[in-house]
Amino acid sequence: MNGLNKLKQRKWSKLFYVIIAVYLVLIMLLSLLIFNIPTIYDTLTNNKVEEIKQEVLNVLDAGGSEAAMAEAFAAITESKSAELVVISPAAPIYSSMPTTDFALLNESISPDVLNYQGAFLYSGQDGTEYQVWLAVYQLSPQFLFEVVLAIVIGGVILLCAIIIVMIVIMFRNLISPLTRLRDNIFKLKEYRLNEVAPIDADSEYDLLSEELSYFTDDLRGKFDSIGVQYTLLERELQERQEVYRDKLQLVRALIHDLKAPLSIEEMQIDQVRKLVEGDAEATAILNEMEHNNQYLMSEIVDSLQILKQERGSAIAQKQDVDIIEVVRTMIRKFKPLFKERKIKHYLDGPRNLNIFIDPIQLKQLIHNVIANACSYTEAGGKFELEIYQQDSEIVLQAYNDLQDTSQIDFERVFDLFYSAGAENPNATGIGMYTIKTMVAANNGVCTFSPVGDGVCLEIRLPLGEPEAGDQHA
Structure with missing residues (x-):
């Protein structure tokens, strides 16, 4: 692969790895968010309680008429889902509850619906000491669920978008060029060399296709050279086959000619047997010679049968x-x-x-x-x-x-x-x-x-x- 191919490969590979890293980070963040939902809920609750306390203290520090302070406290309880009772040394300033007795107030609301309930003393800037009782209701579960669900859905949509981008990048830089490369290889495999054309080098695989076209041109030239050499080789093979055929014919003739002296020898054995009739030892030797002669004749017949077999047939x-x-x-x-x-x-x-x-x-x-x-x-x-x-x-x-x-x-x-x-x-x-x-x-x-x-x-x-x-x- 040439230098341009390597540069392109590093470029899109780096982008691919960056997208994968972002994808994994988002998955980790979503998992962390879902795992820490209770902690997030407690943090939001504590922040809300501290915010309400601070607003109450700001009203007390600001001072003013009791009517103005009561109006400010009413706005706080209405907007913050809380109950508030504030008593000055002279008289109650504001109460969202039916009573101002702190002992009764602590028992008037079930703790299951509250995130916070408590009473404390506070000295204003003018030196007036106030008694404050505060109860903060729990956050709405529906609201919390909607917030978390919106975050999760947004994260999933973002992850899907990243996957789509990855698929597009892979298809553009891998699948599509490989398809073009495959088509060129199939054409080369079927010896359709004229159809293997160079392709614009959009990726390293397209550059590989271009290099394949150069290889095809070189291969076409070598095929022409091989064709000439094959013709010479075929001619030489034909000459050798002719020589082999002549030698085989000669071997057949020689083996066949062996039958003639063997036949003559059989006749001579019969003639000698008549001459030595009555000599047991000579007769035994002649019988052995006759048997060997017959065996040799059968071997010659077997050899001729093997030579008659056609090429490729079972012997x-x-x-x-x-x-x-x-x-x-x-x-x-x-x-x-x-x-x-x-x-x-x-x-x-x-x-x-x-x-x-x-x-x-x-x-x-x-x-x-x-x-x-x-x-x-x-x-x-x-x-x-x-x-x-x-x-x-x-x-x-x-x-x-x-x-x-x-x-x-x-x-x-x-x-x-x-x-x-x-x-x-x-x-x-x-x-x-x-x-x-x-x-x-x-x-x-x-x-x-x-x-x-x-x-x-x-x-x-x-x-x-x-x-x-x-x-x-």
């Missing part, structure tokens, strides 16, 4: 899959590795157990579990895989022997690129992270903890239910 196609069969197939694939490292492997589970899941994801998950066990199970140890159903979940527990677990940070074992120790140079720190990611993607949970003389990876996956549009086996 995962869930269906009922027998998890036991997938595990058996995967264990058969790792059997040579188990044999090489002399690892005893066991599978404990029912004959069949179906789960509703993407079969490709399930194969990748089981592959990572068994590969991780093969990598970290001690040579000559054992690997146990137990699978069972618990309520609406399938539980998979993979145990493998591992004497030294001190180097494993079990809280970080699922972190990306985490690897316990440096004994296995082929460890990438990706396997356990991939397991956790795939389990979480299927609304499951996994834990890794020490058990006995080894470690145990537990995976819990929901059985899942087929939904509309899903494929079924």
Whole structure:
């Protein structure tokens, strides 16, 4: 905000604070007035009594004939709502009461209607001693109420006027400029840059609108520059998309070409099987080769299916899959590795157990579990895989022997690129992270903890239910 904006803001803010201060002072004064009404009433009464006394004494000091003095006393009692008896040594001068006996006078009027009642002696300037009895009636409650009510109503009217002034000031210096500023911002938001016009700087917000118009001009120029750069970027992106499309087509062709040698290998396996007929060991090796060949062929088919997916479409196609069969197939694939490292492997589970899941994801998950066990199970140890159903979940527990677990940070074992120790140079720190990611993607949970003389990876996956549009086996 520039210097002129700050000066205007200080000016109207100071006026606003002054009005608020006056408003608060008036409220305090009205509250004080209402709270001190009894005190004000007593003060007015005492002043009235003293005023009447002084007028009576002035008449006595002035002297004159008794008739003149009586006439003056009558005027006082009539105008001041009072009763008066004045007696000289010779005779009564004036009495507004039926009697001049002071003893009877004190009992003749009820104290409830009087503010003052008393008698006193007074020596005039000529030396004459007068006896004076005075009774002053209470002020009229109606009169007092009217006075107080008039003051309160006047104060309320003044407070309302101050509020109206404050509202006018706020609207003129805040609401109205903000409305204009809002309109300009909406136009800027909708890219109606030509409609954002500068406004006369009546307030700091109008000056802000003016600065917004300068910003709009600058933004329009930058938009033009961005448009040119976007065109260049779009052209470069199209070129990269063409390169990517060519590479993708090449990958598809290479993967598809892998099927040909695999088919030839199947024919060669059949030919060799006929030649070694009767040799049990050679036949077993050929069967294993044939199984691996079929597995590789299925992996190629899955890869081609993934590559055929359109951009933005779901890759995962869930269906009922027998998890036991997938595990058996995967264990058969790792059997040579188990044999090489002399690892005893066991599978404990029912004959069949179906789960509703993407079969490709399930194969990748089981592959990572068994590969991780093969990598970290001690040579000559054992690997146990137990699978069972618990309520609406399938539980998979993979145990493998591992004497030294001190180097494993079990809280970080699922972190990306985490690897316990440096004994296995082929460890990438990706396997356990991939397991956790795939389990979480299927609304499951996994834990890794020490058990006995080894470690145990537990995976819990929901059985899942087929939904509309899903494929079924």
